[in-house]
Structures are given as C-alpha cells and as structure tokens.
Amino acid sequence: MSDDLSARFRALWDEIAPVGRDADSGGYLRYALTEPERELRAWFRAQAERRDMPVTEDGNGNLFAHWGDPEAPDAVLTGSHFDSVPHGGAYDGPLGIVSAFLAVDELRAAGVTPARPLVLGAFVEEEGARFGVPCLGSRLLTGALSAERAAGLRDAAGVSFAEALGDRPAGARPELLGRFGAFVELHVEQGRALVDTDAPVAVASAIWPHGRWRFDVVGEGNHAGTTRMADRRDPMLTYAFTVLAANKEARLRGAHATVGRVAVEPNATNAIPSKVTGWLDARAADPQTLTGLIDAVRGKLAERARRDGTEVTVTEESATPLVAFDGGLAKRLATLLDAPVLPTGAGHDAGVLAGHLPTAMLFVRNPTGISHSPAEAATDDDCAAGVRALAQVLEELTCV
Numbered sequence: 001m002s003d004d005l006s007a008r009f010r011a012l013w014d015e016i017a018p019v020g021r022d023a024d025s026g027g028y029l030r031y032a033l034t035e036p037e038r039e040l041r042a043w044f045r046a047q048a049e050r051r052d053m054p055v056t057e058d059g060n061g062n063l064f065a066h067w068g069d070p071e072a073p074d075a076v077l078t079g080s081h082f083d084s085v086p087h088g089g090a091y092d093g094p095l096g097i098v099s100a101f102l103a104v105d106e107l108r109a110a111g112v113t114p115a116r117p118l119v120l121g122a123f124v125e126e127e128g129a130r131f132g133v134p135c136l137g138s139r140l141l142t143g144a145l146s147a148e149r150a151a152g153l154r155d156a157a158g159v160s161f162a163e164a165l166g167d168r169p170a171g172a173r174p175e176l177l178g179r180f181g182a183f184v185e186l187h188v189e190q191g192r193a194l195v196d197t198d199a200p201v202a203v204a205s206a207i208w209p210h211g212r213w214r215f216d217v218v219g220e221g222n223h224a225g226t227t228r229m230a231d232r233r234d235p236m237l238t239y240a241f242t243v244l245a246a247n248k249e250a251r252l253r254g255a256h257a258t259v260g261r262v263a264v265e266p267n268a269t270n271a272i273p274s275k276v277t278g279w280l281d282a283r284a285a286d287p288q289t290l291t292g293l294i295d296a297v298r299g300k301l302a303e304r305a306r307r308d309g310t311e312v313t314v315t316e317e318s319a320t321p322l323v324a325f326d327g328g329l330a331k332r333l334a335t336l337l338d339a340p341v342l343p344t345g346a347g348h349d350a351g352v353l354a355g356h357l358p359t360a361m362l363f364v365r366n367p368t369g370i371s372h373s374p375a376e377a378a379t380d381d382d383c384a385a386g387v388r389a390l391a392q393v394l395e396e397l398t399c400v
Contacts, residue, residue: 005102005106005384005387005388006380006381006383006384007380008102008105009098009099009102009380009383009384009387010380012098012101012102013098013380013383015043016040016043016094016098017090019036019039019040019043020036020037020039020040020084021090022087025087025374026374027084027086027087027088027089027373027374028084028087028088028089028090029084029086029087030082030083030084030088031083031084031129031130031155032061032083032124032125032127032129032130032131032136032164033061033124033125033130033161033164033165034130034164037082037083040082040094040122041063041082041122044063044065044082044097044122045063045065047065047101048065048101048120051065051067051101051104051105051108053065053066053067053104053120054066054070056070058141058170058173058176059167059169059170059171059173060124060137060140060141060150060165060169060170060171060173061124061125061136061137061140061165061169062121062122062123062124062137062138062140062141063121063122064077064119064120064121064122065119065120065121066117066118066119067104067114067117067118067119067120068114068116068117068118068119069117070117070119071179072117072179073178073179073181074116074117074179074181075116075117075118075119075179075180075181076114076116076117076118076119076180076181076182076183076184076394076397076398077119077120077121077180077182077183077184077353078096078100078103078118078119078120078121078183078184078185078186078390078394079096079097079100079119079120079121079122079123079185080093080094080095080096080097080100080121080122080123080126080185080186080187080348080349081093081094081096081097081122081123081124081125081126081127081137081349082094082097082122083124083125083126083127083129083130084127084129085127085129085372086129087373087374088127088129088372088373088374088376089188089370089371089372089373089374089375089376089377090374090376091188091364091366091376091377091378092187092188092190092371092372092376093126093127093187095186095187095188095364095378095383095386096185096186096187097120097122099186099364099383099386099387099390100120100186100390101120102387102391103387103390103391103394104118104120106387106388106391107391107394107395110391110395112395112399113399114394114395114398114399115398115399115400116181116397116398116399116400117179117398118394118398119180123135123137123138123349124136124137125137125161126138126348126349128212128318130155130164131150131153131154131155131161131164132153132212132317133145133150133153133317133318134212134318134320134347135320135347135348135349135351135352136150136153136161137349138349138352138353139352140169140170140171140172141172141173141176141177142172142177142352142353142355142356143171143172143174144352144355146171147168147169147170147171147172150162150169150171151168151169177356177357180353180357181357181358182329182357182358182359182360182397183350183353183354183357183358183359183360184333184359184360184361184362184390184393184394184397185348185349185350185359185360185361185362186361186362186363186364186386186389186390187348187361187362187363187364188363188364188366188371188376188378189202189342189363189364189365189366189369189371190344190345190346190366190371190372191344191345191366191369191371192366192368192369193340193342194340194342194363194364194365194366195365195366195367195369197340199339199340199365200364200365200381200382200385200386201337201339201362201363201364201365201382201385201386201389202339202340202341202342202362202363203330203333203334203337203339203340203341203342203360203361203362203363204325204330204341204342204343204344204350204360204361204362204363205324205325205330205341205342205343206322206323206324206325206343206344207320207322207323207325207343207344207345207346207347207348207350207351208256208283208284208285208290208322208343208344208345209283209284209286209287209290209319209320209321209322209323210281210282210283210284210290210319210320210345210347211281211282211290211294211316211317211318211319211320212279212280212281212282212316212317212318212319213279213280213282213294213314213315213316213317214277214278214279214280214314214315214317215239215242215277215278215279215280215301215312215313215314215315216275216276216277216312216313216315217235217238217239217242217275217276217277217278217305217310217311217312218235218274218275218310218311218312218313219232219233219234219235219236219238219272219273219274219275219276219308219309219310219311220232220233220272220274220309221265221266221271221272221273221274222271222272223270223271223272224269224270224271224272225270227272232272233308233309233310234272234273234308234310235273235274235275235276235308235310236264236272236273236276237304237308237310238276238301238304238305238308238310238312239262239276239278241300241301241304242259242278242280242297242300242301242304243259243278245296245297245300245301245304246258246259246280246282246293246297249293249296249297249300250282250293253284253289253292253293254284254285254289255282255283255284255285255289255290255293256281256282256283256284256345257280257281257282257283257293257297258280258281258282259278259279259280259281260279260281261278261279262276262277262278262279263276263277263278264276264277279317280297282294282297283345285343286322287321287322298314301314320347320351320352323350323351323354323355324354325350325354325359325360325361326354326358326359326360329358329359329360330360332396333360333362333393333396336392336393336396337362337389337392337393339362339389342363344361344363346371348361360393362386362389362390362393364378364382364383364385364386365378365379365382366378367379
C-alpha cells in the first residue's frame with residue numbers, strides 16, 4: 001500500500017473542509033438534508049462515480065456506493081455520516097466516509113479483489129440536530145423507528161422530515177439489511193484515551209446506553225416589573241433546578257447528564273416565561289444506572305414543580321440500550337491491528353446496526369479529546385493510520 005497516504009488524505013479532505021463551515025465559530029452547520037449536507041451527498045456520488053461504484057438509495061435518505069454486485073448477499077458495509085451538531089467539529093462523521101473511499105483506493109492499489117461485496121454508506125441525520133432523533137437513517141432502515149413517526153418529525157422552522165426528503169420515508173428495508181453481513185464504522189475518538197495510551201487507532205468494545213428526554217414546564221407568564229416574587233409561577237426556576245439536579249445525580253452515579261438546549265416562551269427580557277422546554281441528554285455505563293438517573297431527575301423535577309406552582313411533562317424522545325459490539329469480531333480486529341479496545345459514551349449508527357448484524361468500530365486518535373466542537377482534531381498522519389487500519393479490516397472481512 002502506498003506511502004503518501006497522509007498527503008492523499010489531506011487532498012481529499014480539503015475537498016469537503018469548506019462545506020458548511022461557519023466563518024465566525026469555525027464550526028460546521030451541516031444539518032441533514034440542508035444545502036451543505038446535500039453538497040456533501042453530491043460529493044459522495046462523484047467520488048463513487050470516480051471509482052466506478054454505483055450508488056443506490058434506500059428511500060430513507062441513506063446512500064450506498066457498491067464495489068461489487070449491489071444485489072449480492074453477505075456484503076461488508078462501512079461508512080458514517082455527513083451531518084453535524086450546531087457548530088460541530090470537522091471529523092465527527094465525515095472522517096469515516098473519506099477514510100472508506102481512501103481504503104478502497106488502498107485495496108485496489110494493492111491488487112486486492114474482494115470475494116464479498118464492499119459497500120460504502122452515508123447515513124442521514126445521525127446527530128439528530130435537525131429533526132430531533134439521532135441515528136434517524138439507520139433507525140428507519142432497521143425498523144427501530146416507524147416511517148409514520150419519522151415522516152412527521154419537524155425541524156425548528158416547521159419543515160417535516162418527509163418534506164426535506166422529498167417523499168415519505170420508506171421505513172424498514174429488511175431485504176436490503178439482509179444483504180449486509182457485517183458493518184465497520186471508523187470514527188474520530190470523542191475523548192482522550194488514545195492520547196493516554198499513545199496509540200493512533202483503537203477498536204470499540206461497547207456503547208453506553210443513552211437517550212434524550214424533553215421536559216416541558218408550564219407556568220404563568222407575567223410582567224417582570226410588577227409581579228411580586230411571592231406571586232410568581234415561574235417555569236424558569238423549575239428548569240434551572242432541573243439542570244442542577246441532573247448534574248448532581250449524574251455525578252453521584254458516575255454517569256453523564258447534559259442539558260444543552262432550551263426554548264423559552266415568550267423569550268422576552270422583561271417577561272416572566274409562560275413555558276420553558278429543555279432537553280436532557282443522559283448516558284451511563286449500564287442500563288440500571290441510566291434508569292436510576294432518569295428516575296431521580298423526574299422525582300426532583302416533580303417536587304420542584306409543586307413548590308414553584310408549575311406543571312411538568314416529561315417525554316422520552318429517544319432511547320438506545322447498551323450496545324456490546326460483536327465480541328469475537330472486536331477481538332479479531334484488535335489482534336489484527338494490534339490495537340487497544342475502548343468503550344464509548346457516544347452514540348453511532350453502528351450502535352443501531354449492531355442489533356442486526358456483526359458490527360465493529362474503529363477510533364482514530366483525537367489529540368484534544370474534544371468533540372462536537374470546532375476544537376475537535378486529528379492529525380493527517382493519524383487519519384492515514386486510520387485508513388490503513390480500515391483497509392486491513394476490510395481486506396480481512398471481504399477476502400475470506
């Protein structure tokens with residue numbers, strides 16, 4: 001395999017680096033099925049055409065480029081996603097797609113001819129930043145989410161997923177899913193474990209159980225200057241207490257809790273809010289801890305609402321159970337690559353697909369340890385190491 005891979009990675013990476021980048025924050029605004037993400041989808045098609053890989057769609061917004069017969073069974077799937085969180089980093093998602101195309105180049109340059117078909121995937125709305133449900137494309141493909149529910153999901157501007165897609169989503173595609181014999185997703189590490197172990201690449205062992213809960217707190221809107229403090233039914237107080245309670249309960253359990261999104265009505269400086277809606281992202285190493293965390297937050301929220309004279313509704317918007325990747329496959333790949341094995345608290349399409357076919361993940365070192373932020377990083381040499389590792393894995397899986 002060629003030794004100028006770092007330079008070739010940089011050349012290909014630079015083709016997509018400007019797309020959707022915000023000039024002020026340096027982060028990315030690549031929301032699903034918006035113009036920047038559509039530009040990247042067109043780039044995906046162009047890269048596939050350049051490599052004589054026909055592209056198909058599944059009716060849910062997911063794209064697949066094929067090396068081999070698109071109808072043949074037992075294909076090895078690899079890839080990731082293009083969409084970002086608001087002002088997110090460059091590598092989360094796109095690294096897995098760029099690396100997949102370069103891995104194909106590496107295999108072809110080495111004269112490798114796969115015995116099993118190889119498929120490169122680009123999944124839609126993995127982050128859930130536009131329509132609120134993470135891993136939307138893979139959930140639809142596998143039937144974990146119904147087409148009816150997905151079609152009606154709306155973004156902040158009121159546009160439905162069906163409208164953005166241009167059609168009603170197809171929903172579960174068991175005949176397509178059944179053609180895949182394995183899935184490997186390469187992803188930038190979203191932590192500093194590889195920095196501590198001084199390794200450029202790792203293999204994933206598991207994804208923590210996690211989910212998103214929306215809490216709507218309704219009070220009484222009123223004038224900020226004339227309403228006595230004792231007479232207020234202020235939902236912002238209930239909301240603020242909930243944020244602090246979630247933080248405390250997560251720390252007590254060794255779990256993670258984040259409230260990073262809030263909507264306030266009427267959102268005026270001189271008005272007591274009438275309604276506050278917040279979204280809680282919660283994660284833990286095991287299901288029991290996660291359940292205990294959510295139950296504790298619910299209890300404290302209800303208690304505080306009684307004191308504040310507010311009304312609260314809690315809605316589970318998504319929940320993903322503990323995902324333990326195929327142990328035999330993870331061990332096999334760790335041995336092949338001589339790489340460490342790490343768990344992760346981040347969700348991925350691989351976590352959804354793991355319930356349906358043997359699945360593995362590779363992580364590429366992130367020197368900052370920061371993700372979902374413009375500070376997310378990876379060196380070209382480490383990215384090249386990731387491409388080489390992915391090429392080794394794909395050769396191992398497709399040439400048996």
